[in-house]
Amino acid sequence: MSGFSNQDLEKISRSGEVLLERVDALIIEGSRTIPESGYLIALALTHKKPILYLLEKGKAFDRNLLHLQEDKNTAKLLQLETYTDSILEKVIIEFLKLVEKGEDRQMPSIKFTLRITPRIERYLRWKTHNTKISKADYLRDMIEDMIDADENYQKFIQHEDE
Numbered sequence: 001m002s003g004f005s006n007q008d009l010e011k012i013s014r015s016g017e018v019l020l021e022r023v024d025a026l027i028i029e030g031s032r033t034i035p036e037s038g039y040l041i042a043l044a045l046t047h048k049k050p051i052l053y054l055l056e057k058g059k060a061f062d063r064n065l066l067h068l069q070e071d072k073n074t075a076k077l078l079q080l081e082t083y084t085d086s087i088l089e090k091v092i093i094e095f096l097k098l099v100e101k102g103e104d105r106q107m108p109s110i111k112f113t114l115r116i117t118p119r120i121e122r123y124l125r126w127k128t129h130n131t132k133i134s135k136a137d138y139l140r141d142m143i144e145d146m147i148d149a150d151e152n153y154q155k156f157i158q159h160e161d162e
Helices: 006-021 036-046 063-068 072-077 088-101 118-128 135-149 151-161
Strands: 026-029 051-056 078-083
Touching: 006 036, 026 036, 036 051, 036 063, 036 072, 051 088, 063 078, 072 078, 078 088, 118 135, 135 151
Parallel strands: 026 051, 051 078
Antiparallel strands: none
């Protein structure tokens, strides 16, 4: 962020949504507080864009950012990292690899029809009632958790990547 001129920040403020639609991710170096950072983070989260928020080692993350990390869906998009000069490049490269690979950040694109029993539907309605999550998102999250916990599948995909 420190590389943006006032003119750049004004453009972002005026057309931030358009700019964010054109990027795959957002990286913010937050060692110096810049008011626009919060706006850009909120906008990126709205557009479901991955965010890497960097902070020099030894500095504390803003409590609002830490609070955002408590939400499971937001935590998938917002990555908070501390760095030293010696590891900064590595941290950024690892983040960009995740963005390119799309791991944990894929948008659902395959339609899948599933017929369920009334009992299952009642359970899903009950489980998602008073939450901000849809039944479909709840099921997707449960399947993602199953994938992460399945050691045999993890071994399979590691061999597939080789």
